[in-house]
Amino acid sequence: MIKTEEFSADYCPKSNTQKPMTKFENCDESSQAGSTYPPVYLGQSVALLTKHGKETPLGEVLGAGLGCRIQHVSDYDTDQFGTFTRDIARVGSQLEAARAKARMGMKLSGLSIGLASEGAFGPDPVSFMLPHNLELLLWIDAGLGIEVIATASGNTNFSHKTVSAWDEAKLFAESAGFPEHYLIVRPDDQHHPQFRKGLSNWDEFNGALEWALSLSSAGKVFIETDMRAFANPTRMLTIRRAAAALVQKLHSRCPACAAPGFANSGVIRGLPCEDCGQPTEQARADIIACVRCTHQILVNRDRQFAAAGNCDYCNP
């Protein structure tokens, strides 16, 4: 059972001003940028362990949004946490990988705040048709003992093709947004241990194709998109959007303990059916929870009833 607490009379996470809240549901959980507290990360240094150029977009968005300074930690090979080229498998989940990177950056820099970015690619979870990119950002503040997670998802050029001639290779490259989006080439198939990555112009790509063909036993070349951040402007945009979401979350402070990251953490299902009133699987409220203390509030959705089509009784 979820414990709920009403908003205190003078707090609305949507508003910048201390304004009495009379109607609970007027507070839209999607916009919690407002805060009645002083900025918490202004002038603070944040460790970021990356070697794929993410320090630029993250430094820009978080610097502008929070007033913090990103300290780029580069004297560590992040490929040890896993690579997109599969030569080193990622250990654990996307979140666990991000946590390991953030902790390592904090350790190497001696800073108490760490940030890490981790991307995942696969089929669109709704249509299973188009490739999909989920970017996760993890913010660790060891002083406060909190972790704040922000994500953004979007389209991606993530794809691969096995070819045997230049014409096919050229068509694939064009469809993948080459040369702005870099490519990786291997002989034979995706398991070949040798590869050329970071290919960023047509001459280089053509040379890599000839090289791979000369090494292939079957006259085949495996081409895939290079998903490292600096090699993929589409991914860079999604990372920027995740950073903007993180800024918004960190500006939202817990009304009980003032910790940053007071944000949407789940939903309550059971929106009643419009015909019979039985609870459905539709969400009736959002849970806004603190990442540090147990304080949480429920924000009711605008809709009071679910369509009968969603009801197990009316539409089994």
Ligand SMILES: [Zn+2]
């Ligand atoms: Zn019903």
Ligand SMILES: [Zn+2]
């Ligand atoms: Zn709290």
